Amino acid sequence: MDMEIKNDFSSELVIPISYGSSEVIETGKWGFEKPETAFMTAPCQEVCPAGNAIPRFLYLAGEERYEEALETILKENPFPGVCGRVCFHPCEKDCHRGQYDEVVSINTMERYVFDVTSDHHPDIHPMSTLSSKQVAVVGSGPAGLSAAYFLGLLGYQVTLFEARKELGGVMRWGIPEYRLPKSILTKEIKRILQLSIDVKKGVRMGKEISFEELDQFDAVFLSPGAGLNLPLGIEGEDLKKVWRGRDLLDQLNSGDKIRIGKEIIVIGGGNTAMDVARSALRLGSKVTVAYRRTRGEMPAIQDEIREAEEEGVRFEFLIQPIKIRLLKNRRVRVKFQQMRIRGRDQSNRPKAIPIKGEYLTLEADGLITAVGEGVDLSWIPGTLSKNNLIDVSSSLTTPYPKIFAGGDAIDQPRTIVTAIASGKRAAISIDLHLRGWLYDDVFSKIRVGNKGALSMEAYLSGRNGGNWSEPKDTISYPQLNTFFFEHSKRIEMRKLDRNKVLKGFSEVNLGFTSDEARKASSRCFSCGTCNYCHNCYFFCPEGAISLDPLHQTKTVDLDHCKGCGTCAKVCPRYVVLMKELS
């Protein structure tokens, strides 16, 4: 045995002291198991349609490495500033911390990462060699811009067609300034356009360019959005005092001076209804929202409903308008049918049915309808459409081989983040199509959990060789070792002073201070992701683990790891797993 031991028996020491190292003893040979670092998918990440690497960006934010946090988000989502403000954030609903105390403020942290890095201009450039293939993107909403962004990253030459004079689609025209300031959107678009995307503004499909002319491209992504106001289909809805919700928001977002009356009724329960109701408050009106189901069935984001209530919007539930009349005093009188909930409709939502003979009449100075939006399909061949939407497969292909579609024009939830997700999915589909690979095989490898999200980072990792590693499993709550966590309160962001809220269209939510952001991000359990908490390092009885958070490496000295499994037991986030040696 090659160990240096002091063998001086004449010395007073009379005990063995090794001044060499005991490393020569390869205790690692004694073990039957070895630890493996196996990252897992967190539930927040799985449920995020964009598959955002949430634990990772929160870890970086917790370390105040905000530029890296931003770059992490940008791998999967080109709109952190927008999503950090208007996303319906399903991530928070599924946050494992919610089972422990209170969920992490993921949405506001995304916003903070964007806001705090406003001076940082990450270098956005293609991740692969440039392709000679040309791809057209029609529509510059969240789906179209995302598709253009990811196609640009994949090295394609993208031509982006936009009917309006400015880019952004629903993010620009459909969301009020107090929720999403235009300056934020402008900054995000500017970042995307670093990818030398050929932007053609003011080009309307079927007018300046025909559908057939898109044939010159190697592939086409259609994301025209859903910009048509759906009619109520009742008498009086064409009256001058009846506004269409999307048109009203469009005018407000265009900076038009608008005068609506003192008392306004809004019909509908979705996000557009909330946006117009709150906008009307800011124009000085008293607002009543009339919805045919109950509050529980309202499709709007819960936060929006709550904020509308707090700001003073009144709600009338279980009434459906059946007739609108203009009165002599220039007010409108709306006759409502009283409804009740009974059973469920085809989409499994509680169904509202009329209560025979029971009516309610309300009067107001004006009426705003917001009962849904439709897709303008007038310029698209009939074979591409189905149920007034563009007909797509799960890989977003259409019946036309090189045409793909996404966003609000296809059958999927109408949210910004699902539109972004469809842009990413379509970009990958187009790449696979142009390279002649099979969609499903690849999608099954690059999925983030089992709820539909795809990872562009995973896709890029295997794209060169056409080889992808197996997707990660999703971590369950019991797999966490919550012994190592301390209880703490969720951090809520500051809001604009109540007195100022209704005085204009200033942003209502104010985000975090740096201190709040640090606290909020450090509350993340980092489920399934190593955040260099050093537990494995501290508890390893052999001192066989070394960690380098800066270079994000964890090394296990396998020559000396006995496979005791302590590291796996003390890992709070189930990142270290013991694997039996064959």
Added chain:
Amino acid sequence: MKEFMTGNDAVACAVRLCRTPLIAAYPITPQTPIYEKLSEWEASGELKGIMMRTESEHSAMASCIAASLTGVRTFTATSSQGIALMHEMLHFAAGCRVPVVMANVNRLLAAPWGFWADQLDSLSQRDTGWIQFYCENGQESLDTVIQAYKIAEKAYLPAMLSLEAFFVSHFMEPVDIPDQEQVDRFLPPLDLPHRFDIDKPGYLVPVVPPELYRKYKHMAQTSMNSVKEIAARVDHEFREEFGRGYGIIEPVLLDDAETVLVTAGSIASTARVALRVLREQGHRVGLLKLRLFRPFPVEAIQQTLKGKKKIAVIDRNISVGGGGIFCQELRAALVHSQDHPLTFSYIAGIGGTDVNPEVIERIALDVMEKTEPIDTPIWIMEE
């Protein structure tokens, strides 16, 4: 200056007088008053050292070992289940050759549960490589602490002294407390080599090959053997400084004795009274008090018991399946002496049962009547 105090307090006094910088302990009845007394003195500033309140006896001993390796004097006190829990670390202390001093208050080992005097707790640790002393009273306990440091620090071996639960630990007697100056003169500041040296990092207790392990055990045995001589010399020096001493064994009225009572601890004290009665009755009975148990003073015992006819060893302990442990050791010590005496094992005082002078007289009379050897122990029960 004499004070009226318990054996526990006498031990605490000795630790204070020895200026022990590091005391690590965990409370356990009947040792707790030592722990409490030292804590009080720490709080009042009378104790210059640190009282480390560890979470277990195992940790207490580990702390003492580590502290001792940095070159300082250390102390701990325990009893019964505490010393049993410490067992593993006792081997480490001996193997690391640290002169830790420990007071063990002899208390029975569970089960069944109890708090009473019984020497099995410390005797169970006889093979751990510790020097062991058994003390008759509070004064001897105090003095033995002081002596134990001097012996342990010369031999690089840990030392424990045992005093029986309640009979010594809690009985109050007049105890002569030496002056600090005297103790300082007798026990100069410790000058151990610093075996934990941050300027020269090394790894203690490394894995060693078989031959090296054997070598270290052999060295320990050699050192332990020298303790008999060291202990006798230190006791002699103690007598010169303080005017009292104990010897490593103490023969009482042995010169003309045919029958010898052999015992240790507080029973020796009672035996002195019984001896007076027996002598008055004309019996040629003597007493041999065993004080040093590890190393076992074989040569001194052989010398002292030369020519004796019969021996009765009184053990307040039982190695179940064997017999009284002092008796086993004594028989082994005498096996090579010529015409060695008949040695009988009496078990008395187990579990704190009373061993009064009458019990000892009974044993003496009983052994005098015996003519044939008996291998098995003889239990003394109430009549």
